[in-house]
Amino acid sequence: MRYQLYYWPMIQGRGEYVRLALEDAGADYTDVARGKGGMSAMMTMMEARKGTPPFAPPFLKAGNLMIAQTANILLYLGARHGLAPKAEAGKMWVHQLQLTVADFVLEIHDTHHPLGPSLYYEDQKAPAKKRTEEFWKSRVQKYLGYFDEIVGANGGAWLTGRRVTYADLSLFQIVEGLRYAFPKRMQAFEKKIPRLTALRDRVAERPNIKAYLASERRIPFNEEGIFRRYKALDL
Amino acid sequence: MRYQLYYWPMIQGRGEYVRLALEDAGADYTDVARGKGGMSAMMTMMEARKGTPPFAPPFLKAGNLMIAQTANILLYLGARHGLAPKAEAGKMWVHQLQLTVADFVLEIHDTHHPLGPSLYYEDQKAPAKKRTEEFWKSRVQKYLGYFDEIVGANGGAWLTGRRVTYADLSLFQIVEGLRYAFPKRMQAFEKKIPRLTALRDRVAERPNIKAYLASERRIPFNEEGIFRRYKALDL
Incomplete structure (x- = not known):
């Protein structure tokens, strides 16, 4: 199955925990919002108020399933890609x-x-x-x-x-x-x-x-994400 | 099965989401830390660093399982007590x-x-x-x-x-x-x-x-929990 990951295209953010799992598993996925027209596709899905609309990115389309919340996505992927115990x-x-x-x-x-x-x-x-x-x-x-x-x-x-x-x-x-x-x-x-x-x-x-870390798929850390380097906050 | 719920005894806090599910389901449970010796039992379990130690309350003992994190506990209870879809x-x-x-x-x-x-x-x-x-x-x-x-x-x-x-x-x-x-x-x-x-x-x-809300099992809101009434923060 080819997954579609929806997340902000300029940051690692919460999406990165999902990316790391997909990459380690060698899963087939598209990082939708980083492609042409992807941002507007993502916004449209977030603004929908029927079905199971996500509150915020990241969310993952897996066949007919639409799964949001990072830990929930990982619960799903872990079971399917040997990244969690089966019991x-x-x-x-x-x-x-x-x-x-x-x-x-x-x-x-x-x-x-x-x-x-x-x-x-x-x-x-x-x-x-x-x-x-x-x-x-x-x-x-x-x-x-x-x-x-x-x-x-x-x-x-x-x-x-x-x-x-x-x-x-x-x-x-x-x-x-x-x-x-x-x-x-x-x-x-x-x-x-x-x-x-x-x-x-x-x-x-x-x-x-x-391979992932060396690729362009890995977005560098920056001051829009979760981890920000502000001198005033370090020692 | 009789559950043991471990949570701070003086507040609703995050434990309340679990209590509401247990109560609505009519489940058999003990609110351990509210009983005699319960607080020290709870602290002992938190300080253990073997098995699957919780990071923080609430946690639920269900037979041999020890489950922490509110949403994780509810995922478990929901499946067993008809409080979530089965599919x-x-x-x-x-x-x-x-x-x-x-x-x-x-x-x-x-x-x-x-x-x-x-x-x-x-x-x-x-x-x-x-x-x-x-x-x-x-x-x-x-x-x-x-x-x-x-x-x-x-x-x-x-x-x-x-x-x-x-x-x-x-x-x-x-x-x-x-x-x-x-x-x-x-x-x-x-x-x-x-x-x-x-x-x-x-x-x-x-x-x-x-029945739960009218009982003494429902701890009143107070200024130690999540929801605190501070005049300066209201209008």
Whole structure:
């Protein structure tokens, strides 16, 4: 089946967690909004208020299914492409981990947008600095320490043990993104999460991911996405 | 099966979406942390770093399964208690709606905690006022208008048509919570979401929910939860 992924064409954003899963699986997909007429196709689908309209991108068209919400899309793809355990308990566990990644992603976004997504960063620089301090003081260790310990408790390779899951691919993106957005803070912090940084390297070396990262399909990080490099927010 | 629900004992919070589903289903459950020794049992489980430890409450013990993340718990309960369609497409659609509710819940929480969950409201009153203004200016209409239109497009009773789902129960909680936290703003706003307020009434009249709301099991709203009534943030 050929999938159609709908996501903002200029950023990695939440769509990137889906792209990484599709790429690792070697799935056949079109990144619709990056092609000609794609943006207006995406907007039309979002403005529809019948059927199962998405609230926001990303969303995935898979045959007759239209699936939105990043973690929901990954739940679907994971089952079809061997990126999650088949048994119910394992499937729910990986989904649970992904939902915790999603919570963390929102907190990362809030570091530069504490007053909400409808104002520019430039209009909230002081609260952003304050929120970023709190984020690094009490949130990063809490989230990343949790994932790091789970990797350790399961043998040190992947979150669930010997097989990679979509949640591992997402953790690659988290480490990569924090390195981009907060290079100094992250460098100082990384020694606390050795198993996560090793996991990041293992993901980067997977042949399909390696090819993807080297391709033009991988949009570079920039200051419109989740992970933004603002000097004032780093050390 | 008798479920064990683990959640903070003094607030509705995210646990309430699970409680509403359990109550509507007439499921047999213990609200563990509200009983003797329950808090320490909950903390012990959270601090375990083997098996499938939850990152945060709520979590549900269901036989051998330990499930965390509100939307994940509801996905599980919905399938077992007739609170979601059985077919995959419908199941994913309701889950998608619930994940959008979850996003909105986080934005509601951020109105009083824009600088992060680790600081007190009293330490962030001015940014909270600003964030609340933005929230009512651009977010409430976007989210609630979306759900209101979906109810309308499916016949006007419930989100998916003729049968109630756990996502409908969650929308009851959203309307109820916004009425508590922002009585004046919500009163002025409600005429824009007539189908959602009618849905709220239909949920409140369901016999099991009605009995629950009248019982001591329903914790009253208070200023420790998601929905907080701060005069400075209302009109």
